[in-house]
Amino acid sequence: MLYIELKNHKIPALGYGTWQLRDKACEAGIAKALEVGYRHIDTAQIYENEEEVGNALQSSGVNREEIFLTTKVWMSSVREGALQKSVEESLKKLKTDYVDLLLIHWPVKEVSFAEQMKALDSVRLDGRAKLIGVSNYTVAQMKEVVEDIGTPIATNQVEYHPFLSQAPVLEFVRSHDMFLTAYSPLARGKIRDEEALKTIAHKHGKSVSQIALRWLVQQDRVAAIPKAAGEDHIRENFDIFNFELDADDMNKIHALGHEGGRLINPEWAPHWDKTQAA
Ligand SMILES: NC(=O)c1ccc[n+]([C@@H]2O[C@H](COP(=O)([O-])OP(=O)(O)OC[C@H]3O[C@@H](n4cnc5c(N)ncnc54)[C@H](OP(=O)(O)O)[C@@H]3O)[C@@H](O)[C@H]2O)c1
Numbered sequence: 001m002l003y004i005e006l007k008n009h010k011i012p013a014l015g016y017g018t019w020q021l022r023d024k025a026c027e028a029g030i031a032k033a034l035e036v037g038y039r040h041i042d043t044a045q046i047y048e049n050e051e052e053v054g055n056a057l058q059s060s061g062v063n064r065e066e067i068f069l070t071t072k073v074w075m076s077s078v079r080e081g082a083l084q085k086s087v088e089e090s091l092k093k094l095k096t097d098y099v100d101l102l103l104i105h106w107p108v109k110e111v112s113f114a115e116q117m118k119a120l121d122s123v124r125l126d127g128r129a130k131l132i133g134v135s136n137y138t139v140a141q142m143k144e145v146v147e148d149i150g151t152p153i154a155t156n157q158v159e160y161h162p163f164l165s166q167a168p169v170l171e172f173v174r175s176h177d178m179f180l181t182a183y184s185p186l187a188r189g190k191i192r193d194e195e196a197l198k199t200i201a202h203k204h205g206k207s208v209s210q211i212a213l214r215w216l217v218q219q220d221r222v223a224a225i226p227k228a229a230g231e232d233h234i235r236e237n238f239d240i241f242n243f244e245l246d247a248d249d250m251n252k253i254h255a256l257g258h259e260g261g262r263l264i265n266p267e268w269a270p271h272w273d274k275t276q277a278a
Pocket of ligand 1: 016017018019020042043105135136157158182183184185186187188189192209210225226227228229230232233234236237264
């Protein structure tokens with residue numbers, strides 16, 4: 001495992017994503033992931049699986065302190081009071097008295113960032129979140145939160161994979177003692193047919209998914225949280241710590257980023273930063 005070290009925390013650079021994992025499949029996926037060695041789990045209140053995540057963590061026998069657990073507050077709960085209530089519900093379902101990282105899931109324009117950040121930071125201050133952060137924020141929005149409001153956010157969780165550069169976000173997080181959490185790191189399965197990745201995969205005797213994940217976690221201050229339902233993918237995605245991509249491999253993968261590479265773009269998304277190849 002590679003780790004990101006910041007703000008006195010050690011964050012496993014590879015985590016396990018749980019969006020669209022429900023019921024028994026969610027419990028089974030997390031149980032398998034923990035058995036294989038994952039110690040970083042990503043959920044959200046809107047995924048409606050916190051209860052199952054909590055069940056799986058509880059029955060795993062793995063000590064709570066060994067796990068880096070993230071949840072997110074949905075857009076309807078970002079006001080003072082509502083945010084704290086959302087966290088209370090999440091913790092109850094997760095069967096724990098704290099999360100390692102609490103994120104605001106998407107930027108909400110209708111409520112001032114000052115109010116949202118005050119509520120978010122209150123959860124850190126009362127110990128129910130060790131770290132706080134945001135998701136799907138632009139550089140301008142991070143700047144407002146960090147530089148104008150002064151909230152100590154640790155990460156921005158954004159879509160990041162070989163087809164989508166996140167150069168401006170990376171530059172910001174690296175210069176503000178933060179890290180980037182890469183969601184949809186396998187481009188939701190779309191990377192599998194990319195010829196350049198296949199060539200690099202062949203060279204290292206690895207799969208295309210392993211190459212994409214290695215490319216992410218090998219970058220300074222980048223964590224990746226692939227979702228995988230079955231044991232084969234869970235194991236395959238974890239098996240990326242016994243080889244290294246060289247500078248030429250890294251550059252070739254960076255060059256695959258393009259403006260049309262974004263997959264997650266709902267109507268409530270912000271006006272995204274222009275992405276240039278890193
Ligand atoms: N903050 C946000 O707004 C946000 C948005 C999207 C996602 N996320 C987080 O990021 C996590 C990951 O993103 P994602 O679920 O969108 O997409 P992803 O991890 O890029 O891709 C998941 C897809 O890839 C397949 N897959 C996994 N491992 C594979 C392998 N080794 N070979 C071939 N296919 C493989 C999975 O199939 P199987 O399941 O069949 O293995 C699934 O169809 C989410 O679960 C969630 O925790 C956050």
